[in-house]
C-alpha cells in the first residue's frame with residue numbers, strides 16, 4: 001500500500017476574499033508569485049468580488065462604444081480587461097487573477113484563503129463560507145480592524161479562525177495599495193505560526209523572529225494539512241507574498257501586528273483632524289506619539305499574555321503609523337472633513353466611490369468596548385476622536401486633554 005510519501009504532490013490553491021483597493025493589489029502580487037512558484041502553488045488565483053454594476057467611463061481605454069454607458073458586471077469587466085476599473089483603475093492585473101462573484105465557488109478547494117475586505121463585512125462572509133472550505137485550509141487576514149462584542153474584543157484573524165475552525169495569521173504594514181500596485185517599494189509584516197498539527201511537515205521551523213512569544217491557536221481542534229501538500233511555514237508564506245517591490249518580514253506576534261494595524265486608523269483620523277484645523281507637523285507628531293502610547297496600552301491591557309513590544313518597530317508598527325498619518329485615506333479624508341466643515345461620514349459617502357474608512361467604525365467599536373469597562377478615560381486621544389466623529393468634541397480642544 002502506498003504511504004504518504006508516495007502520494008502525488010498537490011499544490012496550494014489560493015483565493016483572495018475581497019477585491020477593493022487593497023484586495024485587488026494583493027491578488028495581483030500573489031498571482032505574480034503563484035506563476036513564479038508553480039511547484040508550490042496552482043497558477044490561477046481566485047478573487048471573490050462583491051458583485052456590482054459599473055459604468056466604464058468614456059475616457060477609459062476599456063470604453064466600448066457598443067456598450068456605451070450601460071452598466072456592466074464588475075466581474076465581467078475585470079475578467080475581460082484584467083483591470084478592476086472601480087477599485088484599482090489603471091493597473092493591469094495578471095491574467096491568472098480570476099474574478100468570481102460567487103463566494104462559495106471562489107473558496108472551493110482552496111488551501112490558502114487571503115481575507116482582504118473592510119472589517120465590517122467579515123462576519124457575513126465567514127457565515128457564508130463556513131462548511132464550504134477545505135477543513136485544513138489556512139488563512140491570512142490583511143484586514144485592519146477588530147471585532148467587538150459586548151464582552152470582548154477580538155483580533156480579526158482569531159475571529160476568522162474560530163468561526164471557520166482554521167488557523168489564520170495576519171498581514172499588516174505601511175502599505176498604500178496604489179503605490180504597491182504601481183510596484184513602488186515598501187515593506188510589510190506577516191505574523192503566522194505553523195500549527196503544531198502541521199509541524200511534522202516543517203520540522204517545527206517557524207522562522208527566526210519572535211521566538212519566545214507564546215503562540216496562539218484557535219481553541220477548536222485543527223485539521224492537519226495533508227502530507228501530500230507542500231508545507232506551510234514561514235518560508236512558503238513568504239514565497240507567496242514577497243515581491244521585489246514588497247519586502248515581507250515574517251514574525252510570530254499576531255496580536256501586535258493585528259492591533260497596530262487596527263488602532264492606527266483611529267490615530268490617522270486624529271492627525272487628519274489636526275491638520276484640517278490648521279496645525280502642522282509638530283502637532284501631528286505629538287498626536288502620533290500619544291496614539292502609539294494608547295495603542296500599546298490597549299495591547300498590554302487586553303492581550304497581556306502575548307504582546308511583544310518589538311513588533312511596534314516592524315512595518316506593521318511605527319512605519320504604518322507614520323504612513324497612515326501622512327498619506328493614507330483615513331488621514332486624507334478626515335482632513336478634508338474638517339476643512340469643509342462636514343461630517344466624515346458624509347465625506348465617505350460623497351468622495352470615496354465605494355471605498356471605506358476603517359477608522360470610523362474602529363473608533364466606535366473600540367470606544368464602546370472601553371466604555372463598557374469604564375476604561376475610556378485612560379484612552380483620551382481615542383475618546384477625543386470618537387467625540388469629533390460624533391460632533392460632540394472640537395479639534396481645538398485636543399491639547400487640553402494632555403494638560404496636567
Ligand SMILES: NC(=O)C1=CN([C@@H]2O[C@H](COP(=O)(O)OP(=O)(O)OC[C@H]3O[C@@H](n4cnc5c(N)ncnc54)[C@H](O)[C@@H]3O)[C@@H](O)[C@H]2O)C=CC1
Pocket residue numbers: 018019020021022023024049050087116117118119121142143144145175176177178354355356357358
Ligand atoms: N487600501 C489600502 O491602501 C489598504 C487597505 N488595507 C485594509 O484592507 C482592508 C480592505 O480594504 P480595501 O481593499 O482597501 O477596500 P476598499 O475600501 O477599497 O473597498 C471596499 C470594498 O468593500 C466591498 N464591499 C462593499 N459592500 C460589501 C458587502 N456588503 N460585503 C462585502 N464586501 C463589500 C466593495 O466591493 C469593495 O471591494 C481594510 O481593512 C483596509 O484597512 C490595508 C492596507 C492598505
Ligand SMILES: O=C(CO)COP(=O)(O)O
Pocket residue numbers: 144173174175176177268320323324328329330331356357358
Ligand atoms: O493601511 C493603510 C496604510 O498602511 C491604508 O490606510 P487607509 O485605509 O487609511 O488608506
